[in-house]
Amino acid sequence: MPARANRIAVPVTAGPSLLRPDRFAPSKRRHLSAPGLRTFLAIADHWGWTEAERLLVLGSPGRSTYFGWAAKARDGQELTLPVDVLLRISAVLGIHKALMILFGSETAALDWLTRPHDGPSFGGQPPMALVTNGTMDGPMLVRRYLDAARGGVFGPPGTMDETSTPYGDDDIVIV
Secondary structure, three states: OHHHHOOOOOOOOOOOOOOOOOOOOHHHHHHHHHHHHHHHHHHHHHOOOOHHHHHHHOOOOOHHHHHHHHHHHHHOOOOOOOHHHHHHHHHHHHHHHHHHHHHOOHHHHHHHHHOOOOOOOOOOOOHHHHHOOOOOHHHHHHHHHHHHHHOOOOOOOOHHHHHOOOOOHHHOOOO
16 A cells, blocks of 8 residues: 555646547448448449348348438439448448458459358358458458458468469569
């Protein structure tokens, strides 16, 4: 106990804010909601999601709520989605963006999403199973995996590594 009495209190000052305090303000959510949901719906259409899968990815809103949101978004009406729903939409948009950067085609991206994956993060499941599992963790795990791949952190060697031709000295160009 005496050692505690001898401690010197160091004042803690507030540092710079890493996130804007108004980031979840209704006006900001209203600005993002309709365009975000329209984009989400286009991706869901392309990926062939059922109504049940769309509801799971969005956090299981009621069907009438979902269809009301979709109608407003498609008609260009004002819409303010909950923060959780916007975060889930953001994860799907991030996955789509990363797939387009990594694969360059919708067909190759969809193939990667729907085939079983032997990476430790996936446990033999197709990544799509994680995206549509109804949790926030599933889509975020897939998004983080793809973002890491985009950043140069790759998984264990696979068939692409076995079939790729290595770069040679003639492939290196210094300008």
